[in-house]
Amino acid sequence: MELAKRNGTASNGHHNRNYVLPLTEPEARLLGRETGTSVTVRVRRSDALPVVIRTWDNEDEVLGAVRGVLPHVPQCLVKGAGIAIHTYVEGVPLSSVCGNGKPVDTLLVKALAGLLAQMAQVRRSALPPLPRSWPRNDTDSRAFLRTLALLADEQIRRANWSMFGGLFAALGIPEDAMVRLAERAPVMTRRPYSLLHADLHRDNLIVSYGGHTPLICVDWELATYGDPLHDLATHLVRMRYPESQWDEVIDAWAEAMRGIRPAAVNGLSKDLPHYLAFERAQSVYPDVMRAAHSLLQSFTQKDLDEATEAVSRALVAAAEPLRLRSVPGVREIERALCRWVASRQERDRTGRGPFVHVLGWQADPRLPPSSCFPEVAVREALALEGAAPAGRVFKGTTHLNTVVRVPSTGQSVVVRRRLPDVHRRERSFLSEHAVLRAIEQAPVAVTAPKALALGESYPDDGFAIHTYVGPHDIDRPPNHPVHGLLPHEADGLVDQLCALTRVDYKQLDPVAGERGFYRWLKCQLVALVGELPKKTQQLARQLGLPDAGRLDQILSGQEVSHREPSLLHGDLNPWNLVRRDDPHALTIIDWEMALIGDPLYDLVRHMHLTPTRREIRDRMFNRWERTLPSEYTHDWHRDWQTYARLETVRSAYIDLDRLVTGESLDAPNVRRAVESYAVTLAVAIGSLGLPLRSTANPYLARALV
DSSP states (O other): OGGSSSSEEEEEEEEEEOOOOOOHHHHHHTTTOTTTOOEEEEOOTTTTOOEEEEEEEOHHHHHHTTTTTTTOOOOOEEEETEEEEEOOSEEEHHHSSOTTTTTOHHHHHHHHHHHHHHHGGGGGGGGGOTTTTTSSTTTTTTHHHHHHHHHHIIIIHHHHHHHHHHHHTTOOOTTHHHHHHHHOOOOOOOOOOEEESSSSOOGGGGEEESSSOEEEEEOOOOOOEEEEHHHHHHHHHTTTGGGGGHHHEEEHHHHHHHHOOOOGGGGGHHHHHHHHHHHHHHHHHHHHHHHHHHHHHHOOOOHHHHHHHHHHHHHHHHHHHTOSSSSOOOOHHHHHHHHHHHHSSSOOSOSSSSSHHHHEEOTTTSSBTTBOOOHHHHHHHHHHHHHOOOOGGGSSSSSEEEEETTTTTTTTEEEEEEOOOOOOSSSSOSOHHHHHHHHHOOOOOOOOOOEEEEEEEEOOOOOOOOEEOOOOSSSOOOOTTTOOOOOOHHHHHHHHHGGGGSSGGGGTTOOOOOSOOHHHHHHHHHHHHHOOHHHHHHHHHHHHHHHHHHHHHHTTTOOOOOOOOOOSSOOOOOOEEEOOOSTTTTTEEEOOOOEEOHHHHHHHHHHHHHHOOOHHHHHHHHHHHHHHHHHHHHHHHHHHHHHHHHHHHHHHHHHHHHHHOOOOSSSHHHHHHHHHHHHHHHHHHHHHTTTTTTSOOHHHHHHHO
16 A cells, blocks of 8 residues: 555545555556546544544445446445545535535535435345344334434444543533434334435535536445435535525435435425434534544634534524433633643643643632642642543533542542532622531531632633542432431431531621521522513513512511521522431532521422421431420421421422523432422412412413423
């Protein structure tokens, strides 16, 4: 293969480097060609990511089968390990005369449709054997779509998951997205299978110099055998036609196909959207990976902006077919890409390389350095963060949490990043790092993470590093009591809530602890309702929920007794409790909603957020009352339901806003809350003493979910 080492006209595709070279006299003699004849040397790119579905390994066998129907396609002259020499197709790529996004001339559109239709004439017996996983019935369109989705998962997603899984998790794409897409494959019209090019875009179409054959298809390595509607869908998307030309292309394809294989047009308008959805869904993987990988070659702000935009486009396009609950904003995407790049780029010890600013960080003076976690450990944690596998990346309501093991200390830690484009309606009142330090310094039996570091990394991306409290094997996910607490866990949680009363809250908020905690809570809720977006407020009224002024009037008629205040967690949902094998049973994490107030409220809010059987509820209340002095517990029998009603009303507004805005829907606690919104709404309206509006659509709340 000495020919491949010579200089010649070169072009890079996604999968091959193509060199156009004239044959020398000895080479021409070996290949049976005339001296000076141009050939295309195709060299498989060793640096190419596996981002395509391949049905067959040998392109030359496909070309041999196609040649009888489309005689002008390239011919494979010889092949070796990773190298093939093809006849050269005279002409210019369509992309060089008609770029992406520009309309294609009507005559060329008809010629293209004719090419796609002619492929149906290639006999299956002439093609290489199909994989064992292929549908047995060669008219089953649904089975073919399912096969495509499963192959995309196997050959694209799984093949790259070790390198890119953490990035996809940070972007909100679940590991089983393509498998779920395959399971949702709809019933479709049966169409006879045929040979498909499967990658017919402007770079793979040669406009010939002669008028006899205006267009010639090249690059057949992704060819497959199946529903011809799939070929039309991939062609429509990858050709980047302007939207105004889609109908013309579809009509031309249908007309051409009717003349050769009329049954292939059956169900066209109904089923084409399913293949278009698949194309957009599977494209999110190569588009994201190529964008991220490109930053390893060059990392300027312009490069980062372009990669961020490419990822954003891919996520938006894939959101509906993959049923992504939310799409991250530009800042979140940019930061995820930076962390991924930083974790893979070799450290530049000279301090002059282009990636130095990505790897740097600045300490936050509000948290003094921890003696057990020095600056070098912080750098190690940040360098490992972006390379963490998907199973160690957890996306919550407002934070992205990544678990890493730091070599220099042997510690497992969690790097917490606030999601930049998420706006939590409920306010935070205390700094999480200060709360964790106060608990650490107090002689109390409360199991919580330790705050090790606080700072900011490029680009303006704040972080906190906490000790990790999940399993010792960090590749195993944490175990949360999502279905409710076991008896010994209920006891352990009550004991920890009681221990919080002995934390000196004055160091966190010197003016906290005044009377009127319930009134303050009520005012916070009324203010939250008044600040909801207009669209949410309008829908709330339609569902029968009162506006802020009327809510204030209703809630002002209720009051609770004053109890001694203490430090509260404020958000004891099951995902903020980690099961462990010790007397405490549970570790309490995610303290960003901590506040100072009535200890009864923390217990009641936990029961609102967590499935709690009556016997567990009674057990917790009784143990709590027995453990604490009466100044913390008196009149709880009368007051707990007042707090419970307040929390139900709060959920009715907050969960509605999440459904309207789509924020945080991929967080498990939010997902569970919105799935039961119809019940929450009915209970909230009843607790406010309001009738269900007769004008309200009784199915509206259900339709929201």
